[in-house]
Each structure stands twice: as C-alpha cells, then as structure tokens.
Amino acid sequence: MSKPRERILNTSMILFHQQGYNSTGINQIIEEADVSKASFYQHFKSKDDLCIEFFNKRFKYWVSELENFTSGAKTLEEKFLKSFDFLIYMNQKEDFRGCSFLNIMSEIPVDKIEIHKIIRDHKATLRDSFHKDLKNDILAAHLYLLFESCILTSQLYRSNELIEKSKLIVQNLLQSSLSH
Amino acid sequence: MSKPRERILNTSMILFHQQGYNSTGINQIIEEADVSKASFYQHFKSKDDLCIEFFNKRFKYWVSELENFTSGAKTLEEKFLKSFDFLIYMNQKEDFRGCSFLNIMSEIPVDKIEIHKIIRDHKATLRDSFHKDLKNDILAAHLYLLFESCILTSQLYRSNELIEKSKLIVQNLLQSSLSH
Amino acid sequence: MSKPRERILNTSMILFHQQGYNSTGINQIIEEADVSKASFYQHFKSKDDLCIEFFNKRFKYWVSELENFTSGAKTLEEKFLKSFDFLIYMNQKEDFRGCSFLNIMSEIPVDKIEIHKIIRDHKATLRDSFHKDLKNDILAAHLYLLFESCILTSQLYRSNELIEKSKLIVQNLLQSSLSH
Amino acid sequence: MSKPRERILNTSMILFHQQGYNSTGINQIIEEADVSKASFYQHFKSKDDLCIEFFNKRFKYWVSELENFTSGAKTLEEKFLKSFDFLIYMNQKEDFRGCSFLNIMSEIPVDKIEIHKIIRDHKATLRDSFHKDLKNDILAAHLYLLFESCILTSQLYRSNELIEKSKLIVQNLLQSSLSH
DNA sequence: TATGAATGAGCTTTCATTCAT
DNA sequence: TATGAATGAAAGCTCATTCAT
Numbered sequence: 001m002s003k004p005r006e007r008i009l010n011t012s013m014i015l016f017h018q019q020g021y022n023s024t025g026i027n028q029i030i031e032e033a034d035v036s037k038a039s040f041y042q043h044f045k046s047k048d049d050l051c052i053e054f055f056n057k058r059f060k061y062w063v064s065e066l067e068n069f070t071s072g073a074k075t076l077e078e079k080f081l082k083s084f085d086f087l088i089y090m091n092q093k094e095d096f097r098g099c100s101f102l103n104i105m106s107e108i109p110v111d112k113i114e115i116h117k118i119i120r121d122h123k124a125t126l127r128d129s130f131h132k133d134l135k136n137d138i139l140a141a142h143l144y145l146l147f148e149s150c151i152l153t154s155q156l157y158r159s160n161e162l163i164e165k166s167k168l169i170v171q172n173l174l175q176s177s178l179s180h
Numbered sequence: 181m182s183k184p185r186e187r188i189l190n191t192s193m194i195l196f197h198q199q200g201y202n203s204t205g206i207n208q209i210i211e212e213a214d215v216s217k218a219s220f221y222q223h224f225k226s227k228d229d230l231c232i233e234f235f236n237k238r239f240k241y242w243v244s245e246l247e248n249f250t251s252g253a254k255t256l257e258e259k260f261l262k263s264f265d266f267l268i269y270m271n272q273k274e275d276f277r278g279c280s281f282l283n284i285m286s287e288i289p290v291d292k293i294e295i296h297k298i299i300r301d302h303k304a305t306l307r308d309s310f311h312k313d314l315k316n317d318i319l320a321a322h323l324y325l326l327f328e329s330c331i332l333t334s335q336l337y338r339s340n341e342l343i344e345k346s347k348l349i350v351q352n353l354l355q356s357s358l359s360h
Numbered sequence: 361m362s363k364p365r366e367r368i369l370n371t372s373m374i375l376f377h378q379q380g381y382n383s384t385g386i387n388q389i390i391e392e393a394d395v396s397k398a399s400f401y402q403h404f405k406s407k408d409d410l411c412i413e414f415f416n417k418r419f420k421y422w423v424s425e426l427e428n429f430t431s432g433a434k435t436l437e438e439k440f441l442k443s444f445d446f447l448i449y450m451n452q453k454e455d456f457r458g459c460s461f462l463n464i465m466s467e468i469p470v471d472k473i474e475i476h477k478i479i480r481d482h483k484a485t486l487r488d489s490f491h492k493d494l495k496n497d498i499l500a501a502h503l504y505l506l507f508e509s510c511i512l513t514s515q516l517y518r519s520n521e522l523i524e525k526s527k528l529i530v531q532n533l534l535q536s537s538l539s540h
Numbered sequence: 541m542s543k544p545r546e547r548i549l550n551t552s553m554i555l556f557h558q559q560g561y562n563s564t565g566i567n568q569i570i571e572e573a574d575v576s577k578a579s580f581y582q583h584f585k586s587k588d589d590l591c592i593e594f595f596n597k598r599f600k601y602w603v604s605e606l607e608n609f610t611s612g613a614k615t616l617e618e619k620f621l622k623s624f625d626f627l628i629y630m631n632q633k634e635d636f637r638g639c640s641f642l643n644i645m646s647e648i649p650v651d652k653i654e655i656h657k658i659i660r661d662h663k664a665t666l667r668d669s670f671h672k673d674l675k676n677d678i679l680a681a682h683l684y685l686l687f688e689s690c691i692l693t694s695q696l697y698r699s700n701e702l703i704e705k706s707k708l709i710v711q712n713l714l715q716s717s718l719s720h
Numbered sequence: 721t722a723t724g725a726a727t728g729a730g731c732t733t734t735c736a737t738t739c740a741t
Numbered sequence: 742t743a744t745g746a747a748t749g750a751a752a753g754c755t756c757a758t759t760c761a762t
Contacts, residue, residue: 004743020287022202026736036744038738047736098286105336106278107200107287123336141345146322149329156285156303165321184726206753216727221754223725364722380647382562386757396723398759407757458646465696466638467560467647483696501705506682509689516645516663525681544747566732576748581733583746 005043007033012054013061017097021051021104051104052118058100059122065090076133077174080143084167087150088160098155139177143170185223187213192234193241197277201231201284231284232298238280239302245270256313257354260323264347267330268340278335279328319357323350365403367393372414373421377457381411381464411464412478418460419482425450436493437534440503444527447510448520458515459508499537503530545583547573552594553601557637561591561644591644592658598640599662605630616673617714620683624707627690628700638695639688679717683710 002010011033015024026047030040044050069086073079097103101119108115127144134140150163182190191213195204206227210220224230249266253259277283281299288295307324314320330343362370371393375384386407390400404410429446433439457463461479468475487504494500510523542550551573555564566587570580584590609626613619637643641659648655667684674680690703 019289022287023289025734027734037736037746038744039742041737042743102332102336103286105286106283107202109199109203120337138345138348141342142326142349145329145333145342145346145349146325148333149325152282152332153325153328156282157300162321162325165318166325168318169322169325205751207751217753218728218755219726222727227753379649382647383649385755387755397725397757398723399721401758402722462692462696463646466643466645467562469559469563480697498705498708501702502686502709505689505693505702505706505709506685508693509685512642512692513685513688516642517660522681522685525678526685528678529682529685565730567730577732578734578749579747582748587732 004033004035004039008035008040008043008050009053009057012050013057016051016054016104017058017094017100020107022107048112048115051115055101055104055115055118055122059125063126077171079133080170080174081167083147084150084163084170087147087154087163091154091160091163096155096158099151102152136177139173142173146170184213184215184219188215188220188223188230189233189237192230193237196231196234196284197238197274197280200287202287228292228295231295235281235284235295235298235302239305257351259313260350260354261347263327264330264343264350267327267334267343271334271340271343276335276338279331282332316357319353322353326350364393364395364399368395368400368403368410369413369417372410373417376411376414376464377418377454377460380467382467408472408475411475415461415464415475415478415482419485423486437531439493440530440534441527443507444510444523444530447507447514447523451514451520451523456515456518459511462512496537499533502533506530544573544575544579548575548580548583548590549593549597552590553597556591556594556644557598557634557640560647562647588652588655591655595641595644595655595658595662599665617711619673620710620714621707623687624690624703624710627687627694627703631694631700631703636695636698639691642692676717679713682713686710 008029011029012024015029015032026037026040029050030037033040044053066083066086069089070079070082073082101123105116105119110116130144130147131137131140134143146166146169150166153162154160188209191209192204195209195212206217206220209230210217213220224233246263246266249269250259250262253262281303285296285299290296310324310327311317311320314323326346326349330346333342334340368389371389372384375389375392386397386400389410390397393400404413426443426446429449430439430442433442461483465476465479470476487500490504490507491497491500494503506526506529510526513522514520548569551569552564555569555572566577566580569590570577573580584593606623606626609629610619610622613622641663645656645659650656670684670687671677671680674683686706686709690706693702694700
C-alpha cells in the first residue's frame with residue numbers, strides 16, 4: 001500500500017472531480033483513503049491546501065493524457081482534431097464531469113484568491129499552448145474558445161454533439177487559414 | 181416594504197448569483213430578506229425549491245436585459261455584436277460573476293435531476309435563439325459556442341479581452357457567411 | 361361535506377390512532393381535513409385540546425363497536441370470549457395498532473395531567489365493566505389484566521397468538537369459577 | 541469523570557426512560573452529559589442509533605436487577621411472586637414509568653423496523669424465560685400476560701393495586717397447577 | 721365566522737479543524 | 742510520525758401557535 005499522503009491525494013483525484021469540492025467532506029476523503037484525521041492534517045495544512053495540490057496533480061494528469069492521445073498526429077490540423085476527440089474520450093471515461101478547474105472555480109468564494117489564482121494559472125497554461133502552436137493570435141484565441149466551450153457544453157447537455165460540430169468548424173478554420 | 185416571498189426571491193437573486201448556491205445559507209437569506217425561518221419554509225418547500233424559482237426569475241431577468249440591450253440593432257450582425265457587448269456590460273455590472281446557471285450546475289450533485297433539468301432547459305432556450313436567427317446550423321452552433329465561452333473565460337480571467345477578440349471573429353464569420 | 365369541526369375530529373381519529381400523537385402534526389391534520397389553520401384554532405384551543413376530544417370520540421366508538429360485536433352473546437362466558445375475538449377483529453381492521461389510550465399515554469409528558477387523567481378515566485370505565493359483570497373482585501381483575509395484556513402483546517408481536525391462548529385460559533377460569 | 545460515550549449512554553438511560561424518546565432532544569442529552577454535539581455524533585450515528593444502544597443497556601440492567609431481586613427464591617412459586625414484587629420495587633424506584641420498551645414502541649413510527657425489531661426481540665427473550673421455567677405452555681403464557689399487564693396497568697393507574705392482586709392470582713394458579 | 725401570513729423556538733445532523741497522548 | 746477524541750459553528754428544516762384582515 002502506498003504512503004498516506006499519496007493515498008489522500010489519489011482519493012481527492014476521484015472525489016473532487018466526481019463530486020466537486022464542497023460536496024466532498026474531509027471525512028469521506030480520510031475514510032476512502034484509509035487514513036486518520038490527524039494524519040490528514042499532518043500532510044495538508046487545510047482542505048484548501050489539499051485542493052491546491054489536487055489541482056497540480058490533476059493538471060499534470062490531464063495534460064499528459066492529452067499529449068498521449070494526440071501524440072500520433074502528423075500535422076497541426078490532425079493534432080487539433082485529435083484534441084477534440086480527446087474531449088469525447090474523457091467525457092466517456094469520466095461521465096461528462098467537465099473540467100475540475102471550472103467546476104471548482106464556481107463554488108469557491110471569490111476571496112480565496114490563492115485557489116482562484118492556481119485555477120487561472122493552469123488554464124492560462126492551456127491557452128498558451130494554443131498560441132504556441134498557432135502564430136495567428138486571433139485564430140489561437142478562436143480555437144481555444146471553442147475548445148473550452150466544448151468541455152463546458154458537453155457537460156451541460158451530457159452530449160458530444162457540439163464537439164462533433166466543432167471538429168467540422170475547426171477543420172474549416174484551419175484549411176482556410178492555411179490557404180492564405 | 182414588499183411581501184416576504186418577494187423579498188426572499190430578491191435576496192436570492194443577489195446572493196445565489198454572487199456567492200453561489202452552497203456558500204449561501206438559509207440563515208443569510210432570511211436575515212437579509214428580514215424574514216423568519218418558518219416564513220421562508222411557508223413559501224418555499226426547500227432550499228432546492230427556491231433555487232428553481234431563482235433560476236426562472238434569473239432567466240427572465242437576464243433575457244429581458246439582453247433584449248433591451250440589443251433592441252436598437254438594425255442588422256443581424258449588429259445584433260450579435262451587441263450581444264457580446266452585453267456580456268461586457270454585465271461583467272462590469274456584476275463583477276465578472278459569469279453565468280449563474282453554469283456556476284450552480286458545477287456545485288450541485290448530479291442526482292438532483294430536477295435542478296439540472298431546469299439549467300439545461302434554460303440554456304437550451306438560449307441556444308435555440310441562435311438557431312432561430314441563423315438558419316445555417318453549423319454557424320449558429322459556432323456563434324453559440326463562442327458566446328458561452330466568452331461568458332466563461334471572462335469570468336475565469338476576470339477580463340473582457342476574449343470578448344473583444346470574439347467580436348472580431350464574429351464579424352468575420354458573419355461577413356464571409358453573407359458573401360456566399 | 362360535513363362541518364370543519366367534525367372533519368378535524370374525524371381526521372384525528374385516523375391519524376392519532378395510526379401514527380400516534382407526536383408524529384401527527386397540525387399541518388397534516390388541517391390538510392387532510394381540508395381546513396384552514398386559523399379555523400382549526402377556532403374550534404380547538406390547542407393540539408392537546410383536540411387530543412382530549414379525540415379520546416372521548418375514540419372511546420365512544422370503541423365501546424360501541426365492542427358492544428355491537430358481543431351483543432349476540434347469550435351467556436357471560438360467551439360474551440367474554442367474544443370480547444377477545446373482538447380484539448382479533450380490531451387487530452385485523454387497524455393493522456395491530458393496539459390501544460390509542462396506552463399508545464398516547466406513553467408519549468405524553470407526565471406533567472400534562474389533564475390528558476393523563478382522561479386516559480385513566482376511560483380505562484377505569486373499561487375496568488369497571490369487568491367488575492360489573494363479575495361480582496368476584498379477583499376474577500374481574502384477572503380477566504381485565506388478561507384483556508389489556510392481549511391488546512398490548514398482540515400489538516407488540518403483531519400476532520393474535522396470545523389472544524387465542526387467552527381465550528382458552530378465560531374459558532377455564534370461568535368454568536371453574538361457576539362450578540364453585 | 542467517565543468517557544463521553546459512557547456519559548451519553550448513562551444520560552439516555554435516565555432521560556429516555558423518564559421522558560420518552562421524542563420528548564428527549566439531542567440538545568438535552570448532550571447538555572446533561574456535558575458533551576459537545578459533534579462529539580455525540582462521533583459516537584452515535586444518529587439518535588435512532590443511540591436508541592438501540594439504550595435498549596441493549598436497559599435490557600441488561602433490567603434483567604440483572606430482576607435476577608438480583610429474585611435470586612434468594614427457593615421455589616419456583618417464590619421466584620414468581622418475587623418477580624411481581626420486583627415490579628413494585630421498580631415502580632417506587634422509577635416513579636411508575638412502566639416499561640421503556642413498550643413506551644417507546646408506542647411513539648416510534650412503524651417504518652423504523654430496526655427499532656421495532658429490537659423491542660420485540662428483547663420482549664421475546666423475557667417471554668422465553670417464562671416458558672423455560674414452566675413447561676406447561678398455557679400456564680407460561682398466562683403468567684407472562686399477567687406480568688406484562690401488571691407493568692402496564694400499574695403505570696396507567698400509578699398504583700400497585702393490580703400487582704398485589706396478581707400475586708394472589710399467581711399463587712393460586714401455581715398451587716392448583718402443582719396439585720395436578 | 722373564517723383565513724392566509726407570519727413567527728420563535730426547537731429539531732437532527734454535518735462541517736473543517738484542533739488537541740492530548 | 743501517527744492517532745482517536747473532542748469541538749464550535751453552522752447547516753437545512755419542522756413545530757404548535759398567533760395575528761392582521
């Protein structure tokens with residue numbers, strides 16, 4: 001069995017993502033991680049502290065999954081289309097739970113600036129990756145906006161329909177952009 | 181002074197939107213509405229029940245504000261651009277709190293199907309309005325995705341930057357669409 | 361439709377007996393009686409007041425049912441045996457709810473002396489009827505004790521077994537008593 | 541001072557028995573046990589859970605008191621008579637509060653099957669003890685019925701009169717039974 | 721007479737956190 | 742390092758009753 005700290009973090013990976021932050025109590029976490037309460041507070045200053053570590057781990061995990069999924073792509077266009085397929089793959093895997101960062105952003109009071117900062121930072125990193133791939137600033141923003149919207153709306157409607165439509169849109173955008 | 185039911189609903193309009201659902205307790209609502217606890221439960225079966233009434237009122241309010249804001253538009257293009265300006269207006273007015281429907285969707289457990297249904301229904305109504313204005317199905321979905329994404333990302337980054345970029349994008353899309 | 365007061369009383373006849381006193385709220389009573397809350401308090405000073413009226417009505421009802429059931433008896437022995445059969449009949453009719461007087465006695469605080477008095481009074485009336493029929497004081501007490509015990513234990517075990525056994529016992533007691 | 545769990549249980553031994561279940565709030569229990577509310581719920585899943593533990597403790601206590609009281613008896617007859625004297629002793633000690641099991645049975649909704657089961661089980665254990673002592677099945681049931689009735693009616697009338705009469709009855713029954 | 725609106729006091733339960741060992 | 746015990750504060754909700762109309 002792995003170490004307590006790791007078990008707590010792994011448990012939060014499941015619970016925070018599936019149930020959200022406020023709906024997941026410390027008690028449930030320590031029970032499912034099989035760790036004592038005092039042990040929890042030995043490793044994490046507070047629940048908010050765990051939340052931050054959770055975000056870091058979740059981001060690493062999500063990015064590496066995405067990179068894995070798109071690694072075979074030979075062209076930029078193919079890579080982007082695959083990244084939208086990745087959303088479909090994740091929706092199926094995680095039952096349309098959407099994005100942990102956006103979900104938790106919504107339920108955390110605005111005065112918890114540290115948590116909101118880390119959410120923003122990770123999301124900005126994602127956006128940056130679009131801008132790195134596409135030198136055209138407007139086009140990068142355009143695709144990023146569609147990407148975020150696909151995560152959101154597929155969670156909302158519990159359907160991949162808009163992701164499929166977005167793939168057509170993206171295809172069009174990239175082809176007309178290359179033709180210039 | 182207005183009637184208790186109205187005061188409760190009005191208070192929820194402020195608190196649910198600004199603080200979210202879980203962070204807003206019954207106690208705070210009744211205190212700020214200046215109503216007794218039993219009186220609250222005379223008018224609303226439960227907190228979830230109030231949430232549903234809140235959604236209905238919020239949707240009516242938001243739509244009427246939007247229609248007001250865009251009413252002067254003479255062309256479809258102008259109307260859409262104004263609807264993005266409306267998001268900027270609301271961000272300023274409501275301090276980048278984004279969309280109550282999406283915010284609360286994120287923090288409500290999935291098994292509260294009645295609440296999730298009303299969120300989906302209202303959001304679907306919004307999406308429908310795009311499809312009514314634009315016969316081109318893909319184009320309507322495209323603009324709708326950008327619109328939702330603008331609400332979301334401007335809340336996330338506390339900035340109207342992506343809304344401004346979207347206006348350029350939308351302008352382009354509509355002009356090339358009309359030229360066909 | 362009957363008058364409000366009557367409807368309230370009739371509703372309490374069902375609810376107090378089936379659910380007990382504390383588990384039956386005023387709200388449920390007025391709803392099922394289709395009467396306004398203020399109307400309730402017009403007719404009854406308090407819930408306790410209704411309880412007393414309920415006891416009076418319940419007692420009258422129960423006694424008249426018992427007399428009906430045993431009216432055909434030609435001998436004293438037959439009458440007593442029929443009164444035990446009556447308990448079986450009531451258990452079937454009322455799903456082993458036992459005696460309202462004893463049930464409610466158990467859940468009313470001891471300092472509500474008025475309610476406890478009326479319970480005692482009605483129960484004493486029942487006991488007196490045994491003593492009127494049987495001049496032998498000990499024998500009357502004996503049968504009365506068995507009778508109460510049958511009500512109680514058949515509710516407890518949800519079974520008429522001990523009533524059946526009691527009929528044999530009573531038969532024996534009365535026959536040996538007459539032979540003296 | 542003893543441990544919280546023990547203090548809670550001991551307090552419930554007094555309050556549940558004296559006031560009943562519904563009339564005894566968690567607040568009163570924790571105050572008289574000098575324990576915090578959260579501490580209560582650390583040790584007991586719910587009030588119903590405490591009720592079950594209370595029943596187990598009460599039953600052990602009651603049986604051991606009964607055995608103590610009757611331990612000196614040299615004949616079966618003496619033992620039974622002493623067990624009726626025990627009821628008088630308990631009435632005086634506990635101010636005619638009767639039987640906790642029957643009292644609480646009356647005020648608990650029928651759908652709480654777990655609680656009703658434990659009541660029935662303990663009561664069946666008591667009844668079994670009569671059948672173990674007296675091989676004659678009818679006689680055992682007879683004495684058991686009288687015994688339960690004595691507990692009940694002495695609470696109802698706040699008097700030991702019927703217990704005293706029962707002692708005469710029991711004496712007679714046992715002597716005529718032995719003479720056969 | 722009849723009523724819908726309103727209430728204070730109470731209920732059981734859960735929360736994230738700390739402390740003594 | 743690790744832990745079981747304990748907590749103050751707050752959660753959502755229900756009670757029998759009264760009052761203004």
